[in-house]
Amino acid sequence: MSQPLSDSALDQLFREARTYNGYLDKPVSDEQLHAIWDLMKMGPTSANMLPARLVWCTTDEAKQKLAALCLPANAEKVLKAPVSVIVAMDIDYHEQLPWLFPHADAKAWFDGNEPLREISAIRNSSLQGGYFILAARALGLDTGPISGFNNAAVDAAFFADTPQVRSNFISTLGYGDPATIFGRSPRPDFDTFNRIA
Amino acid sequence: MSQPLSDSALDQLFREARTYNGYLDKPVSDEQLHAIWDLMKMGPTSANMLPARLVWCTTDEAKQKLAALCLPANAEKVLKAPVSVIVAMDIDYHEQLPWLFPHADAKAWFDGNEPLREISAIRNSSLQGGYFILAARALGLDTGPISGFNNAAVDAAFFADTPQVRSNFISTLGYGDPATIFGRSPRPDFDTFNRIA
Numbered sequence: 001m002s003q004p005l006s007d008s009a010l011d012q013l014f015r016e017a018r019t020y021n022g023y024l025d026k027p028v029s030d031e032q033l034h035a036i037w038d039l040m041k042m043g044p045t046s047a048n049m050l051p052a053r054l055v056w057c058t059t060d061e062a063k064q065k066l067a068a069l070c071l072p073a074n075a076e077k078v079l080k081a082p083v084s085v086i087v088a089m090d091i092d093y094h095e096q097l098p099w100l101f102p103h104a105d106a107k108a109w110f111d112g113n114e115p116l117r118e119i120s121a122i123r124n125s126s127l128q129g130g131y132f133i134l135a136a137r138a139l140g141l142d143t144g145p146i147s148g149f150n151n152a153a154v155d156a157a158f159f160a161d162t163p164q165v166r167s168n169f170i171s172t173l174g175y176g177d178p179a180t181i182f183g184r185s186p187r188p189d190f191d192t193f194n195r196i197a
Numbered sequence: 198m199s200q201p202l203s204d205s206a207l208d209q210l211f212r213e214a215r216t217y218n219g220y221l222d223k224p225v226s227d228e229q230l231h232a233i234w235d236l237m238k239m240g241p242t243s244a245n246m247l248p249a250r251l252v253w254c255t256t257d258e259a260k261q262k263l264a265a266l267c268l269p270a271n272a273e274k275v276l277k278a279p280v281s282v283i284v285a286m287d288i289d290y291h292e293q294l295p296w297l298f299p300h301a302d303a304k305a306w307f308d309g310n311e312p313l314r315e316i317s318a319i320r321n322s323s324l325q326g327g328y329f330i331l332a333a334r335a336l337g338l339d340t341g342p343i344s345g346f347n348n349a350a351v352d353a354a355f356f357a358d359t360p361q362v363r364s365n366f367i368s369t370l371g372y373g374d375p376a377t378i379f380g381r382s383p384r385p386d387f388d389t390f391n392r393i394a
Contacts, residue, residue, distance in 0.1 A: 002209050002353060005210075009203075009206050015241040043211065058394070169320065185299070197254050
């Protein structure tokens with residue numbers, strides 16, 4: 001049975017962590033990207049479907065290609081960040097289930113039912129997006145998730161060869177520059193959006 | 198600038214955490230539910246929309262009502278867990294944006310566009326689902342997320358008075374019983390589902 005993490009860990013993960021609009025001039029290594037994946041992949045998804053497919057844009061060329069498809073305010077963030085990540089999802093994730101979920105014929109639950117695969121892919125790749133954000137923070141990094149971009153254009157630019165893969169959201173990644181954040185938006189008390197039954 | 202969390206914290210959050218099928222006979226207090234919310238609400242959502250609406254079923258009556266609408270294998274988990282949570286989403290979250298995102302007229306971005314609100318609500322309430330799972334683990338608790346249930350029936354049973362609120366997924370919550378888990382399903386290497394561009 002586990003104990004609560006320390007206050008400083010809870011601060012780093014949740015209470016003092018922020019969404020950054022810009023980053024310090026400090027690189028993020030490929031090894032760090034692997035380390036984020038090796039944490040985030042451990043988080044649960046339905047039938048271990050792991051539908052997220054990630055493209056980590058680290059070169060100027062890739063960041064420019066992505067930035068051109070974002071709203072102007074987001075384009076600059078994508079361009080200037082050390083890394084800008086596309087969190088996409090494979091609608092045909094069920095093809096992988098024979099090895100990802102070997103103890104049942106989970107592929108059969110999804111065969112021929114694209115609406116079910118779509119809702120499962122968006123739900124579970126978004127869960128994985130939450131794991132990505134918290135894994136990055138757990139490793140001392142910061143993120144800036146963005147949904148203001150042209151999904152269809154990003155899909156055409158990055159996933160033309162795999163049309164079953166579609167963008168969900170994108171995020172910048174790096175060591176956040178405190179000068180680029182604003183005051184925190186309000187967070188509601190428990191009773192506003194919760195009830196105990 | 199933050200440092201990586203300790204190995205034991207990373208184990209508790211990701212590497213050794215598991216989805217539990219059953220729990221120890223140890224209660225979870227209402228104060229702990231508030232503590233989970235107070236962490237998970239700090240995680241980022243698009244325009245601070247916070248679309249998740251949570252119903253924490255702690256009474257036998259509420260758990261029985263929910264269990265009756267689950268697949269049989271999940272019904273017993275829901276009944277026996279100290280707490281079973283419905284993670285729902287408010288499709289009309291934009292009505293709250295004037296106070297949740299006070300520095301811009303974000304409500305106007307979503308007025309009259311229900312398809313945009315639906316995809317945003319599922320994406321962002323699922324992100325919040327990821328924060329919920331990791332907040333629970335950070336506080337020493339364990340979860341068992343479940344999507345095998347009748348969403349429409351749960352909506353009718355729990356959200357009849359608020360038809361704009363729809364269930365996303367549910368989760369059990371408690372102190373996990375190690376006797377109730379199986380071997381971990383495979384987790385892919387970085388190169389399987391990631392690329393660096």
